[in-house]
Amino acid sequence: MPADSLETIANLSKRRGFVFPASEIYGGLRSSWDYGPLGAELLRNIREAWWGAMVRERDDVVGLDSSIIQSRQVWAASGHEASFTDPLVECTNCHHRYRVDKLDDPDQCPSCGKRGTFTEPRDFNLLLKTFLGPVEEDAAVAYLRPETAQGIFINYENVRRSSRLRLPFGIAQIGKSFRNEITPGQFVFRTREFEQMEMEYFCRPEEADQWYDHWLDARMQWYLNLGMHPDRVRLRAHEPDELAHYALVTSDVEYDFPWGWDELEGIANRTDFDLRAHSDASGEDLRYYDQEADERFYPFVIEPAAGVTRSAFAFLIDAYEEEEVKGETRVVLKLHPKLAPIKVAVLPLSKKDDLVGVTDEVAKALRPHWAIEVDVTQSIGRRYRRQDEIGTPYCVTIDFDTLDDQAVTVRDRDTMAQDRVSIEGLVPHLRDKFGTLL
Ligand code: ATP
Secondary structure, X not given: OOOOOHHHHHHHHHHHOOEEEOOHHHOOOOOOEEEOHHHHHHHHHHHHHHHHHHHHOOOOEEEEOOOOEOOHHHHHHOOHHHHOEEEEEEEXXXXXXXXXXXXXXXXXXXXXXOEOOEOOOEEEEOOEEEXXXXXXXXXXXXXXXXXXXXXXXXXXXXXXXXXXOOOOEEEEEEEEEEOOOOXXXXXXXXXXXXXXXXXXXXXXXXXXXXXXXXXXXXXXXXXXXXXXXXXXXXXXXXXXXXXXXXXXXXXXXXXXXXXXXXXXXXXXXXXXXXXXXXXXXXXXXXXXXXXXXXXXXXXXXXXXXXXXXXXXXXXXXXXXXXXXXXXXXXXXXXXXXXXXXXXXXXXXXXXXXXHHHHHHHHHHHHXXXXXXXXXXXXXXXXXXXXXXXXXXXXXXXXXXXXXXXXXXXXXXXXXXXXXXXXXXXXXXXXXXXXXXXX
8 A cells, every 4th residue: 555644644754854844943834845865866866767767768858957047038038927826815813824726615714614714816927036146135136036937038049049949849858946935845746946957849830739749658658667656656647727828738647646636747739828928028939940941930848847856755665564564563665766865785694793794895885886775773674674664675684694605685675585696796687676767
């Protein structure tokens, strides 16, 4: 069973060093989280898996790394300054504020329980505002980007020209985004600072439907390839009243979170909304010139927009299992090896001097190939438990026989089967075990 409660994952995350509450020594900040040593590795692995599938393994997508802070005009042209809003209500009894479209019962305050106490909804703008330079005046206003996508649109022509791209092609970017969410919460699901993985795929307008279908399939497959349970991830098309201001159609990849189905990723047909808007506002002609047909037109854009931090949360929930082993409960994170923060743990049975040399030798042999952890503390049982809980696919145990037979025991996380393998053959053995999974 995947983890059925958010607390289970939050507790494990804190205990083992995946995610800590931000500013914890000052009482915490509800909307921010810090990623510990294992969380940092997990995030990196998710980014790598996405970049691999979206950029490196394709010949029609290139990468970009644009600034978080751009000219204010970008957000005026994109429509975010005027329309990037959520409907906010305030309870006139307890003064708690909520996003009305996310309330189970839009007539009852979840905080004080009173009914009929909400104000009329008003549009609350989610842009996080700051001031550039030493003056806090209107002329110095800047926004922290609420999506990475606009950095791609405003660089569309730079990238197209410098990389000599022809339609269809995509530009991908991973980075932090910021939204002044009315109600952050559910652990790292909704935070004010988060990380996105977005790709804008530019194509001929008449091919947009076909590419939309392509990206729906490709993006679903990405989660499944990384081991997500097929019955806990699905595609759901937006109702017309759910669509963002720029979208013609949108489908969400949804995950069955402990509170129900919720968004992991949005895949939208943004039409030519953004390129047209930036052309109009900047005066730069961002139309595509088709030499053969001698025609200029605005490409349409299909955008798969995913969250790094939100995916990390879903992968943790999905991988979590509790099993009965010899009358005891074993907690194991069955993370895909690509995502596992530590690939191989090296565990000498004793920390006595005799095993130090051979432990170093094994660690040295493995380190160039995989992220490893050498753990010498506590009983071997406890160390296995720790490695299971952090999702380490293989443990290599060094015992006193190792000194005689130059062999170690390799324990498989999922089956708990143990193989005796020579130190010399350890790297090929593990490489074989990982197979094509890494
Ligand atoms: P919602 O309606 O839930 O506020 P959205 O539909 O506006 O979200 P998108 O703009 O489609 O979200 O963002 C694309 C992806 O970025 C989301 O699917 C999610 O993975 C991630 N994301 C968006 N907002 C947040 C947030 N506040 N915290 C964490 N991840 C987020």
